[in-house]
Amino acid sequence: MADIRVQSADFDVAAEVAAVQAGGDAGARETGPHDIGAIVTFTGVCRNDGGRLVALELEHYPGMAEEEIARVAAEAERRWPLKGLCVIHRYGLIRPGENIVLVVTASAHRQAAFEAASFLMDYLKTRAPFWKKEHLADGTSGGWVAPRQEDDEATTRWD
Amino acid sequence: MADIRVQSADFDVAAEVAAVQAGGDAGARETGPHDIGAIVTFTGVCRNDGGRLVALELEHYPGMAEEEIARVAAEAERRWPLKGLCVIHRYGLIRPGENIVLVVTASAHRQAAFEAASFLMDYLKTRAPFWKKEHLADGTSGGWVAPRQEDDEATTRWD
Amino acid sequence: MKIVYFAWVRERVGKTEEIVTPPDDVRTVAELAGWLKGRGEEYAHAFAEPDIVRAAIDRRHVKPDAPIAGAGEIAFFPPMTGG
Amino acid sequence: MKIVYFAWVRERVGKTEEIVTPPDDVRTVAELAGWLKGRGEEYAHAFAEPDIVRAAIDRRHVKPDAPIAGAGEIAFFPPMTGG
Numbered sequence: 156m157a158d159i160r161v162q163s164a165d166f167d168v169a170a171e172v173a174a175v176q177a178g179g180d181a182g183a184r185e186t187g188p189h190d191i192g193a194i195v196t197f198t199g200v201c202r203n204d205g206g207r208l209v210a211l212e213l214e215h216y217p218g219m220a221e222e223e224i225a226r227v228a229a230e231a232e233r234r235w236p237l238k239g240l241c242v243i244h245r246y247g248l249i250r251p252g253e254n255i256v257l258v259v260t261a262s263a264h265r266q267a268a269f270e271a272a273s274f275l276m277d278y279l280k281t282r283a284p285f286w287k288k289e290h291l292a293d294g295t296s297g298g299w300v301a302p303r304q305e306d307d308e309a310t311t312r313w314d
Numbered sequence: 315m316a317d318i319r320v321q322s323a324d325f326d327v328a329a330e331v332a333a334v335q336a337g338g339d340a341g342a343r344e345t346g347p348h349d350i351g352a353i354v355t356f357t358g359v360c361r362n363d364g365g366r367l368v369a370l371e372l373e374h375y376p377g378m379a380e381e382e383i384a385r386v387a388a389e390a391e392r393r394w395p396l397k398g399l400c401v402i403h404r405y406g407l408i409r410p411g412e413n414i415v416l417v418v419t420a421s422a423h424r425q426a427a428f429e430a431a432s433f434l435m436d437y438l439k440t441r442a443p444f445w446k447k448e449h450l451a452d453g454t455s456g457g458w459v460a461p462r463q464e465d466d467e468a469t470t471r472w473d
Numbered sequence: 474m475k476i477v478y479f480a481w482v483r484e485r486v487g488k489t490e491e492i493v494t495p496p497d498d499v500r501t502v503a504e505l506a507g508w509l510k511g512r513g514e515e516y517a518h519a520f521a522e523p524d525i526v527r528a529a530i531d532r533r534h535v536k537p538d539a540p541i542a543g544a545g546e547i548a549f550f551p552p553m554t555g556g
Numbered sequence: 557m558k559i560v561y562f563a564w565v566r567e568r569v570g571k572t573e574e575i576v577t578p579p580d581d582v583r584t585v586a587e588l589a590g591w592l593k594g595r596g597e598e599y600a601h602a603f604a605e606p607d608i609v610r611a612a613i614d615r616r617h618v619k620p621d622a623p624i625a626g627a628g629e630i631a632f633f634p635p636m637t638g639g
Contacts, residue, residue, distance in 0.1 A: 169328030172357065176411070189362040189410035195431075196355040198331065199639055202422065203348040214563055215638070216631060219615035244638060251348035252335070256639055263361065265435055265556075266468070272354075273428045276639055282617065284631075285638025286563035299564045302635040309425070358556055372555070373480055375548060378532035403555060415556050424639075435556055441534065443548075444555025445480035458481045461552040 175239035203251035334398035362410035485519035503537035568602035586620035
């Protein structure tokens with residue numbers, strides 16, 4: 156059911172929400188359409204870090220990126236009664252203000268949608284094979300972004 | 315900072331996300347624009363309850379609805395470092411598949427955006443003066459929706 | 474004193490708002506609800522379970538023991554089901 | 557045996573992939589990393605802190621003690637920073 160894409164192109168939040176809603180409705184054989192009551196989206200956006208950053212370069216492991224996101228999505232679907240799920244992760248050069256990642260979750264009630272979206276983001280941060288390199292305002296490379304300890308800790312809370 | 319609207323008209327999730335992002339950037343005087351790293355949206359949608367329901371009629375307390383949402387929004391801004399916040403709650407006749415409520419939160423990091431959106435929805439459910447009346451498929455009125463005990467419990471977790 | 478009603482409280486009372494003049498010994502929201510309850514069958518129905526009916530004074534939620542002195546507008550309504 | 561590298565591991569090694577033939581006593585991911593580390597300065601730099609470099613076999617995360625027998629593609633990379 157999960158719609159997973161790894162792409163360099165930008166995405167359209169509204170179009171993905173509409174697709175999740177249409178897909179959920181189409182899948183609702185027993186109760187008729189319209190059993191989605193809650194849709195949560197998370198959009199990760201490139202910050203400029205106080206003017207220091209002009210771009211992030213996102214490298215990924217083609218093939219494994221899609222497969223690892225699919226594994227995390229399948230785990231989310233096992234844990235919560237989702238009626239729709241979409242994850243889009245971009246790669247390539249991304250400038251401040253531009254989108255990096257989108258997660259859309261849909262469920263009958265809000266708690267499942269919120270928790271699943273939060274879970275997906277925590278796992279994507281620490282398991283999806285993407286790496287960010289900084290391009291700085293002074294023209295140099297700021298090197299590779301180091302993982303945040305908070306991200307590892309955020310993931311362990313779902314164990 | 316919070317953008318709060320109570321209206322019968324539908325809303326456009328993408329337009330509200332763009333407005334929150336533009337507003338956050340405009341407000342970022344010290345660090346330059348683009349200090350939003352995470353945007354969470356919650357969309358509440360009318361379900362048809364297994365085909366039983368043809369519409370919900372949302373009654374509200376004009377004036378108090380806006381003021382109470384503003385009080386909840388102000389509390390969210392005290393608790394989390396938000397860079398943008400929008401709440402839109404509809405009233406009137408709403409059919410299955412149509413939007414009821416939208417919350418958009420923006421912050422530098424994802425945890426604040428997720429928690430603030432979840433907090434806002436929990437509080438809106440139990441504090442915002444709106445009441446739902448059911449219109450049933452058989453042409454009768456199903457009466458007024460009773461509050462769910464889970465919703466009261468969800469609110470107390472923020473105490 | 475202006476009273477407004479919403480949802481099934483409004484339906485049972487049969488009006489959206491009214492001006493009332495309760496006696497001086499009606500000092501709190503709970504006492505006002507109790508006094509309204511004695512005004513007829515429709516009110517008795519609306520306030521049959523006083524613990525369930527919520528109140529706001531001047532568009533802010535209040536508890537049953539809130540004083541009504543100086544209130545501009547008092548609202549009675551069922552538990553909220555928005556969101 | 558095909559090895560692929562990503563991010564700063566790739567930059568330090570100076571190549572995106574290569575075919576290597578480790579000796580028979582190299583049985584685990586950790587042993588493979590240790591053997592690669594001895595192949596020159598660039599590898600020594602890439603695997604200087606072996607606990608930091610992560611690995612995947614056939615596009616699945618694995619632990620350092622994972623056996624490499626039968627692996628189609630082994631990847632080495634820094635901790636992930638996606639999302």
